[in-house]
Amino acid sequence: MDQPGTIVILARPGSEWRSPCEVLSERYAYRVVLASSPAEALTAMSSIQVDLAIAEDGGDDTSGLDFLTQLRVSHPDIVRVYVTPDSHRVSMQALARAAIYQFLLTPLDAVQLGLVVERALETRELARRHRILSREFKISGASLIFGERKGSPFRPESQRFEKLVYVSEKMAEMCDLARQAATTELPILIQGETGTGKELLARAVHYNSTRRTSPLLVQNCGGMSDELLQSELFGHKRGAFTGAISDRLGLFRAADGGTVFLDEISEVSPSFQVSLLRFLQEGEVKPLGADKVLHCNVRVIAASNRPLHDLVARGEFRQDLYFRLKGFEFEVPALRERPDDIAPLAEFFAAKHADALSRKILGISASVIDKLSNGDFPGNVRELENEIRRMVALAKDGEYLTTRNMSPSLLNAAPRPKGDGAGIFQPEGVTLKDQVESLEKQIVRRALARHHWNQSRAADELGLSRVGLANKIKRYNLNHN
Incomplete structure (x- = not known):
């Protein structure tokens, strides 16, 4: 994995998690958030991007397993690990309902837990990459049905800073x-x-x-x-x-x-x-x-x-x-100042609200993305999310979101004037040296995004050695999120 993940642990009151937390945070450099109740864990998960959840039960208590079962619906992308004192007290049906990746017995072996978490997050990363490739091929085929998108149908993978989703330079x-x-x-x-x-x-x-x-x-x-x-x-x-x-x-x-x-x-x-x-x-x-x-x-x-x-x-x-x-x-720039972010935000919100409504949405048609890109969005990202939530609510299971689900105000929006700078390199700085460096930084960042931060492929495209590209990443303080 490119960066350490974030782990939420729902710990039973009075249990000892000091050693496992030290292994996860110090040996593996994971960010660990310890919660004493499901409500506390959900509050943390509403604010940060979480990759894996661990829940512990003891005695006849099943609140931890119930929490993981709830996560399967509310946060399906999070890997779930269950900790219990007795493997015989929980039915296989209950574990299957929660789609548990692995269950461990107490007392915990901290080293074993670290290995399980490492393998779980590797599996999650492979599944994520598979979804990206599948979605790109699906979008490519869908463009023949819903109208050809101008330019490449493949968008660079969005970046994240916790719950902030973006691709724009700003x-x-x-x-x-x-x-x-x-x-x-x-x-x-x-x-x-x-x-x-x-x-x-x-x-x-x-x-x-x-x-x-x-x-x-x-x-x-x-x-x-x-x-x-x-x-x-x-x-x-x-x-x-x-x-x-x-x-x-x-x-x-x-x-x-x-x-x-x-x-x-x-x-x-x-x-x-x-x-x-x-x-x-x-x-x-x-x-x-x-x-x-x-x-x-x-x-x-x-x-x-x-x-x-x-x-x-x-x-x-x-x-x-x-x-x-x-x-x-x-x-924080207004959404109209960063139209490149509209498509990844729309896809993020579509997935989020489809999960919340237990609805299967195949994707968003090219014509919808084009119409959304023309919107002025005075309410910014919040307005865009409300529009996507409405479209998901109107769509049927197994459908793409199409223009027939859109609000009339967005459907009838005039095309955005050309030359507004969307998708165009904009040099920054006063001196020639500063402007050239700002352009180089943007070119390197976009090449990395196109290749999902595969540095070998990005280096080949840019005509650089891998060491040369690594030096530029360090020089411009670029991060993969």
Whole structure:
């Protein structure tokens, strides 16, 4: 496999997973997320890309097996491993319903578990590559039925940063930087239009940081009074205000050691900005009605759908707070600015909602992709997902998604004007050297994507040695996701 996978372990309360987790994370470099309940495991899986799930039962408990059975429907691509103290207490029919890859007996042998996981993920990777090839041949044949697509019918394999799916250069470069930012402790500011995926980016950063084993808590700051927002984030003491019938911990203290994501940060009042600045500078938390100042260690990721630098220029947002928030600053591009991402996103959402509705969808016709590519999508990725979900709901089992399932507004959209830069190399930088290097980076990235990161084939296409290509991958900090 090109990169280590992510494993979620649903552990029985009181069981010992320290040694197995050390083997998986240190010897194999897998990312391991330990959960104590199915709800906690599902919450983590909603935020990160998970490759394998392990669930443990003990005694007469079957909640772990029930969880794996549920995953077969909700997350069919995840490999499932079952851990039980007694192989005779579980029927083969129950194991078959959950489509278990392997079951292991307790007490666990950590080395054996590592080998099982390694082989399971290798099998998953082979199955993934088989699906890609099958889909490409199917799309090639379908183009004769549904209308020939202009250019090659094969699209490069999409990349992922957890739940963010993309092929465009803009998103690739942003996600490459976000991966690096995740390993730091600096606050992060994410800006972009509504529906572009700001919260998905925040979650991806958290789960790729050293804080991933601690909580990620989310607070939308829009439309809240100062007193309520102060209570939600900093907490309060009983009797601090009318209705405060008990103490409240507050998100900052509840997330101590973890991350707090503050959405719509542009909407907070000037007075609350002062409180937030104080917290970012000193880590101080003073609950409403309390005399004592407490300290906690929280990383703040803030998001805004309005450009904060414009608000600073108009005096509506504190400049010192703005600079404090933007340890790293990301602008998530609107979907209309990255039309290359529409096709892989549409395919991702079609598979996602077909699984959720237990519906077999063969694929998306070329004419649908062409029509979607003409859409302006003011609601961005969220609007595209809603459209695909509607199309899947209207389609019948065993069908392709075709234009007869589309909304009239998208069906009648005018063709996108040519020359908007979609799919065309766009040099960046000021000097000739910078622009030439930016073009080389794009050419190398696209060649790797076309060959699904088979470096030998990409090197042959580009007329490079494999070592030469490896040097360029390292020089331009390219990543395979």
